[in-house]
Amino acid sequence: MATKSGTKCLHEGYKPTKGEPRQLPIYQSTTFKYDTSEEMGKLFDLEADGYFYSRLQNPTNDAVAAKICALEGGHAAMLTSSGQSANFFAVFNICETGGHIIASSSIYGGTYNLFGTTLKKMGIDCTFVDQNLPEEELAKYFKPNTKAVFGETITNPTVNILDIEKFAHLAHSHGVPLIVDNTFATPINCRPIEWGADIVTHSTTKYMDGHAVGVGGCIVDSGNFDWNAYADKFPGLTTPDESYHGITYTERFGKGAYITKATSQLMRDLGAIQSPQNAFYLNMGLESLHVRVQRHCENALAVAKYLKANDKVLWVHYATLEDDEYHDLQQKYMPDGTCGVLAFAIKGGREKAIEFMDKLKFISIVTHVADVKSCLLHPASHTHRQMTDEQLKEAGVDADLIRLSVGIEDVNDIIADIEQALA
Numbered sequence: 253m254a255t256k257s258g259t260k261c262l263h264e265g266y267k268p269t270k271g272e273p274r275q276l277p278i279y280q281s282t283t284f285k286y287d288t289s290e291e292m293g294k295l296f297d298l299e300a301d302g303y304f305y306s307r308l309q310n311p312t313n314d315a316v317a318a319k320i321c322a323l324e325g326g327h328a329a330m331l332t333s334s335g336q337s338a339n340f341f342a343v344f345n346i347c348e349t350g351g352h353i354i355a356s357s358s359i360y361g362g363t364y365n366l367f368g369t370t371l372k373k374m375g376i377d378c379t380f381v382d383q384n385l386p387e388e389e390l391a392k393y394f395k396p397n398t399k400a401v402f403g404e405t406i407t408n409p410t411v412n413i414l415d416i417e418k419f420a421h422l423a424h425s426h427g428v429p430l431i432v433d434n435t436f437a438t439p440i441n442c443r444p445i446e447w448g449a450d451i452v453t454h455s456t457t458k459y460m461d462g463h464a465v466g467v468g469g470c471i472v473d474s475g476n477f478d479w480n481a482y483a484d485k486f487p488g489l490t491t492p493d494e495s496y497h498g499i500t501y502t503e504r505f506g507k508g509a510y511i512t513k514a515t516s517q518l519m520r521d522l523g524a525i526q527s528p529q530n531a532f533y534l535n536m537g538l539e540s541l542h543v544r545v546q547r548h549c550e551n552a553l554a555v556a557k558y559l560k561a562n563d564k565v566l567w568v569h570y571a572t573l574e575d576d577e578y579h580d581l582q583q584k585y586m587p588d589g590t591c592g593v594l595a596f597a598i599k600g601g602r603e604k605a606i607e608f609m610d611k612l613k614f615i616s617i618v619t620h621v622a623d624v625k626s627c628l629l630h631p632a633s634h635t636h637r638q639m640t641d642e643q644l645k646e647a648g649v650d651a652d653l654i655r656l657s658v659g660i661e662d663v664n665d666i667i668a669d670i671e672q673a674l675a
């Protein structure tokens with residue numbers, strides 16, 4: 253049995269037996285064949301389990317989702333076409349027009365826009381909060397129509413660490429689930445469900461894929477949230493769905509209610525499915541996730557220490573550093589390390605930052621993080637350039653913050669590249 257994460261990376265999800273392919277097959281098929289009309293009808297009524305159309309489900313995708321589910325210690329999971337669609341589905345599955353969510357203001361810029369702008373157009377309000385406030389302060393932001401609380405294990409790009417237990421307690425004492433985006437930590441370094449999170453999301457585009465090959469996302473449900481205990485808040489799960497002859501998800505599917513609804517309603521209607529080809533690449537990435545993450549963390553810590561000791565550097569933020577303000581939370585939630593991403597600023601502000609970045613040799617400027625090759629980005633000029641200075645401040649993104657994603661190259665070469673650019 254696969255008990256350790258490193259073994260799960262290789263053996264969960266797809267388990268071939270006698271004469272079956274050693275590697276996960278790509279079911280490159282839009283549809284699936286049945287012998288009788290009755291068999292097919294049962295699938296449409298959710299009375300039988302099975303595949304019928306790859307806009308809803310595909311066997312390659314499901315094997316990969318099952319692997320991620322096992323890594324996170326969840327009950328059920330699904331792949332989505334991107335991290336954006338994962339976070340959208342995770343919220344929209346339980347929150348409709350007239351609803352409200354609470355999210356940390358330090359989250360990824362794309363998610364900030366999704367929650368603050370696009371969900372707003374759909375009649376869903378989001379209150380962004382400072383995740384470091386004490387629980388009593390955060391409690392003041394709840395409204396009768398609040399449906400979920402959202403945060404990132406390690407925030408992108410500020411690499412702050414979420415106090416998951418505090419957020420879980422806060423959400424649960426108000427009868428709503430905690431959704432945690434675990435993209436940066438990955439289940440190798442942190443499993444939010446063990447700390448009380450109910451739903452975990454991923455941009456698999458980052459470390460899980462790891463090679464900058466395919467955009468993708470994943471939603472994992474712990475199965476732990478008791479929707480029926482707060483039935484009035486979550487009618488989509490606890491009252492009949494007329495588009496499936498009046499079945500009630502919690503009644504019919506129990507712990508599987510949340511993912512079944514997201515698949516049979518949201519995937520059916522919105523179609524943000526990952527292609528099976530991309531799911532295959534994602535699985536290849538997952539097979540070495542535990543090895544890569546460890547190396548990313550070792551390299552990033554060495555680079556963080558180097559930067560910290562350099563007098564051209566203004567500040568470095570990497571929670572594994574002993575004097576970092578998030579070190580205690582790092583020790584509690586991810587003692588083996590955080591991720592390969594760190595944030596720092598060099599003296600001379602915005603101008604010097606850009607000059608430094610342009611001088612780098614193999615560390616490249618790309619709109620990406622968390623893959624095997626080192627890269628960096630200046631959020632104020634790139635990912636977050638749509639934000640006002642006020643919003644940047646609220647998100648904790650200094651105008652001189654450089655986000656460095658340390659890859660798995662030889663660490664001496666990485667440091668040498670930084671050194672020549674600083675000079």
Ligand SMILES: *Cc1c(COP(=O)(O)O)cnc(C)c1O
Nearest residue numbers: 334335336360408435455457468
């Ligand atoms: C990149 C990212 C996303 C969005 O994922 P895509 O796959 O680019 O859609 C969401 N959350 C976090 C933390 C990310 O880093």
